[in-house]
Amino acid sequence: MGRLTAFVVSTLISVVVFIALARPLLLELLGPEALLLAYAGAAVATGTTVYVLLRNASLALASRRDPPSEHPDTDQQIAGQLEDDLVEQELKQLDSDR
Numbered sequence: 001m002g003r004l005t006a007f008v009v010s011t012l013i014s015v016v017v018f019i020a021l022a023r024p025l026l027l028e029l030l031g032p033e034a035l036l037l038a039y040a041g042a043a044v045a046t047g048t049t050v051y052v053l054l055r056n057a058s059l060a061l062a063s064r065r066d067p068p069s070e071h072p073d074t075d076q077q078i079a080g081q082l083e084d085d086l087v088e089q090e091l092k093q094l095d096s097d098r
Contacts, residue, residue: 008052012045 019038026034 002056005052005056008045008049012042012049015041015045 015038019035019042022038023035026038
């Protein structure tokens with residue numbers, strides 16, 4: 001489990017436990033309107049948890065579908081070549097600005 005997933009799940013559990021324990025006190029002190037914010041926090045935490053879990057699942061499925069490239073060095077070489085080209089362009093532009 002990644003750090004983000006662990007953080008989001010623990011936040012969701014914390015919010016739900018808070019609502020369960022503090023509900024009677026919130027109702028007594030502030031009335032039913034106070035629960036609206038607590039329920040909103042639970043909804044946001046649940047939505048974030050679902051987003052993170054779906055993102056992780058889609059990344060896992062995408063990595064299974066994409067066959068590994070025959071030449072793993074090719075991608076790195078292309079990225080390095082593009083970076084070298086960008087650096088050369090920037091150096092030429094700086095020289096022309098002088």
